[in-house]
Amino acid sequence: MSIAGLDLNPNALSDALRAIAAPIFAASSTARELTVHVAATPRRRAVKLQIIDALAGTGAERVKVRFHRERDLLAPRSLERLVMRFNGGEIAYDPTGAVARAKALVTAAHAARTALGEKVGGLFYAPRLRTLFVALNAKQVAVGDKVKIGELAEIERNVVGALGHAFAGQLSDCPAVRVGFGVPGIELVAVDQASVARWSARALHAVRRHWKPVALAALFGFGATTAVAKDPAVSQTNLKLTGTGGQVEDEGAWFVNGILTAPLGNSWGFQLEGAGAGVDDQHVLGGAAHLFTRDPESYLLGLFAAYASESEFDVDATRLGAEAEIYLDQVSILVAAGYQFSDSLEESAFGDIELRWYITDNFAVSGGGGFMEDSSVARLGAEWQPGFSALPGLAFRVDGAFGDDDYDSIMGGITYYFGANASLKDRHRRQDPASALVGLLQSVQQEQERLTALYGPN
Numbered sequence: 536m537s538i539a540g541l542d543l544n545p546n547a548l549s550d551a552l553r554a555i556a557a558p559i560f561a562a563s564s565t566a567r568e569l570t571v572h573v574a575a576t577p578r579r580r581a582v583k584l585q586i587i588d589a590l591a592g593t594g595a596e597r598v599k600v601r602f603h604r605e606r607d608l609l610a611p612r613s614l615e616r617l618v619m620r621f622n623g624g625e626i627a628y629d630p631t632g633a634v635a636r637a638k639a640l641v642t643a644a645h646a647a648r649t650a651l652g653e654k655v656g657g658l659f660y661a662p663r664l665r666t667l668f669v670a671l672n673a674k675q676v677a678v679g680d681k682v683k684i685g686e687l688a689e690i691e692r693n694v695v696g697a698l699g700h701a702f703a704g705q706l707s708d709c710p711a712v713r714v715g716f717g718v719p720g721i722e723l724v725a726v727d728q729a730s731v732a733r734w735s736a737r738a739l740h741a742v743r744r745h746w747k748p749v750a751l752a753a754l755f756g757f758g759a760t761t762a763v764a765k766d767p768a769v770s771q772t773n774l775k776l777t778g779t780g781g782q783v784e785d786e787g788a789w790f791v792n793g794i795l796t797a798p799l800g801n802s803w804g805f806q807l808e809g810a811g812a813g814v815d816d817q818h819v820l821g822g823a824a825h826l827f828t829r830d831p832e833s834y835l836l837g838l839f840a841a842y843a844s845e846s847e848f849d850v851d852a853t854r855l856g857a858e859a860e861i862y863l864d865q866v867s868i869l870v871a872a873g874y875q876f877s878d879s880l881e882e883s884a885f886g887d888i889e890l891r892w893y894i895t896d897n898f899a900v901s902g903g904g905g906f907m908e909d910s911s912v913a914r915l916g917a918e919w920q921p922g923f924s925a926l927p928g929l930a931f932r933v934d935g936a937f938g939d940d941d942y943d944s945i946m947g948g949i950t951y952y953f954g955a956n957a958s959l960k961d962r963h964r965r966q967d968p969a970s971a972l973v974g975l976l977q978s979v980q981q982e983q984e985r986l987t988a989l990y991g992p993n
Contacts, residue, residue, distance in 0.1 A: 545627065551589045552628050557582045560608075561634045563624035568597035570624065575604045577770035577831070577965045580956055605832055613725040614660065615641045636708050639701040640667070644727040646697035651690060657730035659723040666711045668723065669694055673716050690714055768829035769804035770965040772797040773954030779934065781946035784984065786815045790946060790976075796967040803828050810972040812980060817987065819845045819979050823971040827858070831965045835860035839871070841971040843979045848986045852877040854885065854975050862964055867891040869969050875907065880982055883908040887974050896958035897922060905974040912938030912977060918950070920959040928952035930959060942981060 548569075552559050558574035571586050583600040590598050603620065614637045621634060629635050644658045647669070656672040671690065691714045702709040725731045777792040792810040799805055806825040811818060820843065827837025837858050844851035856873020869889040876882055889903030897920040904913040913936065920930040930950045937943040952962050963969075 548590070549628055549630075552586075553630070555582075555585055555589055557585065559586070559628075560631065561621065561626060562628035563621045564627045565624045568599055569627065570599045570601055570621075571628075572621065573600060573602050574608065575602055575766065575832075577766060577957060577961060578955060613728050613731050615644070615727040632705075632708065635705065639698075639705070639708070640710075640726050643667075643694070643697040643701035644730075646700065647694045648727070648729060650693045650697065654690060657718070658726040659718055659730060660710065660726050661719075661723050664711070666713055667694070667698065667726070668718055669712065669714045670718050671714065671716050687714060766831045766965065767798055767801045767804075768827065768831070768835075769796055769798040770831075770957070770961075771955055773952065773966045775950060775952050775962075775967050777932070777948065777950040779932065779946040779948030781944065781948075783814045783944040783980070784942065788812070788814045788944065788946065790948075792970060792972065794967050794970060799826075804968075806968060808970055808972060810970070810976060812976045814980060814984065817845065817847055817980075817983055819843055819976050819983065821972045821976050821979075823975075825858070825968060825971065827968060829860075829964075829968075831862070831961075833862055835862075835968055837968065839873075839971045841975050843972065843975045845979055845983050848879070848983060850877075850879040850979055850982050850986070852880050852975060852979055854971065856885070856971070858968070858971070860964075860968065865893045865960075867893075867963065869903070871969075871971065875975070875978070880978065881909065885974070885978075889914070889969070891963070893960045896960045899959060899963075905977070907978070910939045910978075910981075912936050912942060912974075918959060920952075920962075926951075927956045928954070928962075936977065940981075940985075944977075 548562065552562060552571065557578075558576060559571060560574060561572040563570050563572065569590070571590075573582060573586075576582055579602055586600050587598050608617070618634070618637050618641050626634050626638070640660060647658065648655055652675075653672055654675045655669060657670040659668045659670065660666070661668060669690070691712060694712050694714065698709050698712065699706070773796050775794045775796075777790070779790045780788065782788055790810070790812045792808065794806060794808040796804060796806040804827055806827070807823075809820075809822045811820045813819070821841060823839055823841035825837050825839040827835050829835040829837075835858070839854075839856055839858055841854045842851070853876045854873055855876070856871055858869070858871040860870075861868040867890075869891065870887070872886040873884070874882070875885050885905065885907045887903065887905045889901050891899050891901040893899045899918050901916045901918075902914070904911060914934065915936075916932065916934040918930050918932040920928075923929060928951050930952065931948075932950055933945075933947040935943075935945045952966065954962075954966055957965065
């Protein structure tokens with residue numbers, strides 16, 4: 536049996552894809568190739584190879600694997616835009632029936648517009664009600680303040696006929712129809728792009744205000760997919776090592792850091808880190824622990840404890856605090872705040888903020904600063920992962936800081952990420968969170984330098 540000209544066995548294809556432990560939600564085919572559609576997963580390379588190997592015995596010689604971000608599946612501007620992601624091919628695998636329903640609704644919308652022309656202003660689907668709302672263009676239908684009942688009935692018959700034709704063979708999935716001059720204040724999604732482009736700004740505002748992507752996920756058919764696609768807080772246990780060198784206040788300086796991050800179930804993770812920093816012949820050592828929950832598509836929330844000390848003047852400090860990371864498309868916002876305890880330094884509240892911009896998924900620039908009650912420091916940085924095949928986890932970095940009392944530093948070096956191969960952005964959001972030791976080590980280091988200037992080295 537063939538699918539879209541390919542010599543594929545549909546049952547074998549379905550069995551092979553169902554057996555793969557990955558969020559596969561559809562497969563589409565053209566005369567040239569089979570495309571398998573997978574919700575975003577941090578194990579992309581491994582999943583791709585697994586899919587290709589599994590389909591080798593089904594007659595699929597040319598296989599393409601396409602990964603879709605969750606927000607692209609759950610928050611499309613229209614169902615037509617969602618359907619376009621399947622490249623117009625024949626649906627060869629659709630376990631939830633979601634893709635077929637979306638395509639049928641879009642087909643019906645196009646047919647209704649062809650039959651009714653400018654009489655239709657917008658077509659919107661209500662997943663909870665399984666109802667298609669047809670918003671009419673009053674200027675095309677009403678004469679003055681009167682509307683012909685017969686014309687409304689004819690419009691409804693055209694829409695129902697278009698739906699019946701589009702859903703032929705699956706009439707149980709065919710939605711109900713409501714025709715009127717507005718849209719209700721419920722959860723809605725535009726069916727076609729014309730509904731997004733032509734409908735009034737006021738109505739579209741209502742749609743955006745009331746439309747909840749969760750409803751589309753649970754009731755339109757993506758619920759099973761997204762439940763599987765929910766990414767863990769930590770993709771897998773991983774290790775990161777950093778080494779940099781440069782100067783601090785015109786003195787030679789170095790910094791090393793090791794961070795181990797591991798999952799605690801699906802939603803939680805923990806991180807242990809150790810670091811050392813030196814200026815001239817003086818050095819500071821520290822360690823930290825983090826406990827956090829994270830959705831790699833949206834945010835991280837956690838608590839941490841950090842300690843740092845130096846032996847020359849017996850200066851030490853402890854920080855307890857909370858941290859948060861907000862993930863936008865190509866921007867991350869990192870915030871931490873808490874209290875610093877010390878027998879050697881003035882105790883004080885502290886705060887850190889960093890804005891990180893991913894110019895590409897493998898090149899990031901950042902800016903931010905650290906603040907305490909009587910001091911502050913500004914920080915700038917950049918990190919680039921070139922993606923060498925022999926050293927996929929190698930990244931180059933440069934970091935600068937300047938603050939009160941003429942403090943300044945410039946450091947450059949490397950970081951190596953041990954763990955699943957991933958882009959730099961995914962390493963930051965799916966593997967290890969930001970360090971809690973950089974600001975603390977700088978705080979102890981500045982006090983060490985102040986005491987050295989007053990009393991000389993011990």
